[in-house]
Amino acid sequence: MLKRIIPSRLSCFCLWIIAINTTYATEAPENMDAMPIEIQSDTAEFDDKKGTAIYRGNVVMKQGNRHLSSLKLVILRDEHGKIESMVATGTPAYFYAKSDPEKPPIQGQAKNLKYFPKQDKLLLLEEAELIQNGDTIRGCHLVYFISTHVLSSLPVPGKHTTVILTPKSKPTPEQGMQ
Numbered sequence: 001m002l003k004r005i006i007p008s009r010l011s012c013f014c015l016w017i018i019a020i021n022t023t024y025a026t027e028a029p030e031n032m033d034a035m036p037i038e039i040q041s042d043t044a045e046f047d048d049k050k051g052t053a054i055y056r057g058n059v060v061m062k063q064g065n066r067h068l069s070s071l072k073l074v075i076l077r078d079e080h081g082k083i084e085s086m087v088a089t090g091t092p093a094y095f096y097a098k099s100d101p102e103k104p105p106i107q108g109q110a111k112n113l114k115y116f117p118k119q120d121k122l123l124l125l126e127e128a129e130l131i132q133n134g135d136t137i138r139g140c141h142l143v144y145f146i147s148t149h150v151l152s153s154l155p156v157p158g159k160h161t162t163v164i165l166t167p168k169s170k171p172t173p174e175q176g177m178q
Helices: 012-019 173-177
Strands: 003-007 038-040 043-047 052-063 066-077 083-097 106-116 121-132 135-145 150-154 162-164
Touching (some): 106 135
Antiparallel strands (some): 003 043, 043 052, 106 121, 121 135, 135 150
């Protein structure tokens, strides 16, 4: 087993080179998943045989307009080096994504965030909250498909889901004439 521990003093350049998504060289830069990933943390541990990277302590990940902060981040890669899953844990872990400059960002938090890029699926588990277009949904477990903007709340016995819908402002006569 190859195991490396890297202290935070090591330059971030080295960390994001190791964590870079291997599709970067073959896909168009407009594809967010094809952009390099930069990760800062107090420590980092890599296991080449298992295809895992574990970041601990003050973890901050950036990829284009996507941001994540957590206490711990575990990345699992498949045999081709592509990311299979990313699991962030925190009290809570936070994420932010702005895919369209014309629309507000998507942001959320949960004690556990699990992202599966191949399925474009994000699980928000335990004390989950997602905010999009001014609307908020809170529940124990939320499932969000990023590209289709489909959100579901999973049932948990004895727990409820709360949805807060923000009224959309009506255009004023001046706005309607433009």
